[in-house]
Amino acid sequence: MPTSPLSSAQAARAAIAAQLDGIRRDAGLTGHELAVRCGWHKSKASRIARAKTAPSDADIRAWCEACGAGERAPDLIAASRTAESMYVHWRQIHRDGMRRVHEKTVPLYERTGRFRVYASNVVPGMLQTADYATGLLRSITAFQGTPDDVADAVQARLNRSRVVYEGNHRFALLLEEAVLYYRVCDGPELAAQLRHLQGVMARPNVSLGIIPFTARRTVWPLEAFYAFDDAQVAVETLTAEVNITAPSEVHTYLRAFAELSRTAVYGAGARGCLTKALNCALA
Incomplete structure (x- = not known):
């Protein structure tokens, strides 16, 4: 039987969040240290990593640069844009x-x-x-x-x-x-x-x-x-x-x-x- 129509969009967003969190772990940074490097409130990195907040293009660039993985940013930005296009509010459309x-x-x-x-x-x-x-x-x-x-x-x-x-x-x-x-x-x-x-x-x-x-x-x-x-x-x-x-x-x-x-x-x-x-x- 069909799952929730939101599930594809949620899964795509969760996949982006998991990749970003993996980049942070590979860099040996805590969420708080990443937030400091990016100039964010301490909870922002956590919200992005848990797919509670969708990252902007600038957020992804800052995250990757802070972790020494700037070359990963373009692919992640493209994937994030695809995920966002899955679920589009009628008011926006x-x-x-x-x-x-x-x-x-x-x-x-x-x-x-x-x-x-x-x-x-x-x-x-x-x-x-x-x-x-x-x-x-x-x-x-x-x-x-x-x-x-x-x-x-x-x-x-x-x-x-x-x-x-x-x-x-x-x-x-x-x-x-x-x-x-x-x-x-x-x-x-x-x-x-x-x-x-x-x-x-x-x-x-x-x-x-x-x-x-x-x-x-x-x-x-x-x-x-x-x-x-x-x-x-x-x-x-x-x-x-x-x-x-x-x-x-x-x-x-x-x-x-x-x-x-x-x-x-x-x-x-x-x-x-x-x-x-x-x-x-x-x-």
């Missing part, structure tokens, strides 16, 4: 609005051959209509208090979604049935979104499964995640996006996806779920 993040991920979407997406909260971005995306992104902007560039972000999201219709991409998408009912936009717009799903599921490169309310669970509802081939999984939490690349954890998410797939309905069953939700949206 959206600090200039949401358009840029959509544009930035276009290359990832274009080079991915096989998408596996599990959605427990909203319709996946690549299947969203303009009105549905507008309602969703307006809510996110208001909740996060980030700059309002919703109109541009919606267009960027639609532009990125062209991968569904262009190129050689395959999509396996799983939606919890509740997703079909969540009112992120008004009833008529939600109805249009559901009709769009009915149309998209007929495409030969799209497999759309819906996990019914009544499904017998072998995997409990999880936070939404996007798997890009077998190389990367992006997990969406309330406060951050977690990018997982560790093969063992990617495998665990793909295993969960396979288990969830077995509880979903497809074809006529999925169309039946969509029809019920559509009737509710129009009521």
